[in-house]
Amino acid sequence: MLLEYKIEGGDFTQAGYASSQIKKTLKQLNVDPAVIKRVVIALYEAEVNIVAHAYRGVIYAQVEGSGIKLRLEDEGPGIPDIERAMTPGFSTASQQVREMGFGAGMGLPNISDNADSFKIESSVGKGTTLYIEIKFR
Amino acid sequence: MTISDLCTLVNGTVVCGANRMNESVEYAFASDLMSDVLTVKTNQFILITGLANTQSIRTVEMSDTPFLLLCRDKEVTEDMRELAEESNILIIKSPYSLFKCAGILYSAGLKPIY
Numbered sequence: 001m002l003l004e005y006k007i008e009g010g011d012f013t014q015a016g017y018a019s020s021q022i023k024k025t026l027k028q029l030n031v032d033p034a035v036i037k038r039v040v041i042a043l044y045e046a047e048v049n050i051v052a053h054a055y056r057g058v059i060y061a062q063v064e065g066s067g068i069k070l071r072l073e074d075e076g077p078g079i080p081d082i083e084r085a086m087t088p089g090f091s092t093a094s095q096q097v098r099e100m101g102f103g104a105g106m107g108l109p110n111i112s113d114n115a116d117s118f119k120i121e122s123s124v125g126k127g128t129t130l131y132i133e134i135k136f137r
Numbered sequence: 138m139t140i141s142d143l144c145t146l147v148n149g150t151v152v153c154g155a156n157r158m159n160e161s162v163e164y165a166f167a168s169d170l171m172s173d174v175l176t177v178k179t180n181q182f183i184l185i186t187g188l189a190n191t192q193s194i195r196t197v198e199m200s201d202t203p204f205l206l207l208c209r210d211k212e213v214t215e216d217m218r219e220l221a222e223e224s225n226i227l228i229i230k231s232p233y234s235l236f237k238c239a240g241i242l243y244s245a246g247l248k249p250i251y
Contacts, residue, residue, distance in 0.1 A: 013216065016195035020224075023199070033180075037201045041175050044199045048192075100192045101171030110176055 001025075003061040007050045009076065012100055015051040018059045019044040025063065031136055039068055039134050042114040045107040046130050050074045052097040054127065067116070067135040078124040085120075086112070138162060138247055140204065140227060143183070146245055147206065147231035147238045152213045154203065154227030162204055165247045167239045171196040179250050185242070187211060187235050194220040194228075203227055208235040 003025065005018035023040045031039075043059070050057035054076030062069040079085045086108050093103025112118045117133040141158045144151060151158065167185040168174050174184060174196050183204035184197050189211035197205050198220070205221070205228045207213065213221075213228060221228050231238050243249070 013191060015192060016199070019199060020195070033201065037180065037199075040199045040201075044195065045172075045175060100190060101169060101174075101188045101196070102192070104170055104172045106172040106176065110172070113176070 001063040003059075003063065005059045005061075007047060007054075007057045007059060007074075009051060009053070009055040009057070009074075012051055012096075015048050015100075016044055019047050022061050026068070029063070035134065035136055038114040039070075042111045042118075042132050042134065043070055045111050046070070046072045046132065048102055049107055049130075050076075052093055052102060053077065057127075066137070067133060070130070070132040070134075072130040072132075073127065074129070075127045078126055079120065079122040079128055080124050082120050082122060138242075138245065140183075140229075142245075143206075143242060143247070144229050146241050147229070147233055149206070149229040149231045152207075152228040152230055153218055153221050154225060157203060157225070157227040160203075163248055164250050165206075165239070165242055166250050167235055169235075174200060177250055182250060183247075185235060185238050189213065189217065191216050191220055193217075194224075194226060197221075197226055198224045205229070206231060206238060208233060208238050 026036045054074035057074030060071040088109045089105040091105035097103040115132045119131040122128040162183045164182040169188045180201045185206045187208045210232045
């Protein structure tokens with residue numbers, strides 16, 4: 001099953017919609033609740049990142065019997081130094097993002113913590129793609 | 138602690154999710170930083186926060202817990218209420234500060250996560 005959601009940069013009213021829909025789908029598939037929580041936490045962090053930093057993006061969720069593969073592609077400024085972006089506490093978030101309760105430099109490390117596999121590809125001036133995999137067992 | 142007792146202790150009013158008033162909660166986490174809440178591994182805790190926006194509701198939803206306590210009588214917008222009702226999340230509003238809510242509930246036996 002392949003699910004696809006378009007995300008608009010800067011639109012915080014919709015941030016979390018895709019994660020919420022994927023949570024409902026995984027519940028219907030009777031996936032272990034502890035695994036669902038890891039998936040949606042990682043996904044929600046990544047979705048908020050697109051809203052906070054990119055112009056627009058697409059979330060692709062490939063649900064298989066053994067697990068879920070998430071690919072989040074955005075058009076945006078890109079990440080010049082991925083290693084630095086992964087450092088807990090490092091953030092380039094705007095004041096608006098911080099007022100929403102994010103932007104503390106905890107998102108990418110938390111995605112990594114919840115994922116079985118996590119990879120970032122980024123091109124400055126073009127955008128960023130995140131690959132997140134979580135196994136169901 | 139039952140949600141009903143918790144609500145009385147913080148002089149709270151139920152905004153939505155009144156069907157959950159007889160449920161119990163053992164743990165609480167107090168923060169305005171949703172990024173921090175998202176690192177909590179425990180399920181079934183109550184989030185005590187002063188941050189009133191749709192992302193505080195989303196954070197509770199993703200954290201797989203159904204309880205939210207909003208301090209200082211922050212306004213719950215229609216968007217927030219709709220999101221909460223969609224996921225059957227209970228919202229209680231208290232006139233007390235986050236510090237006072239946390240202090241009262243800790244003294245009454247609600248446990249910290251860390």
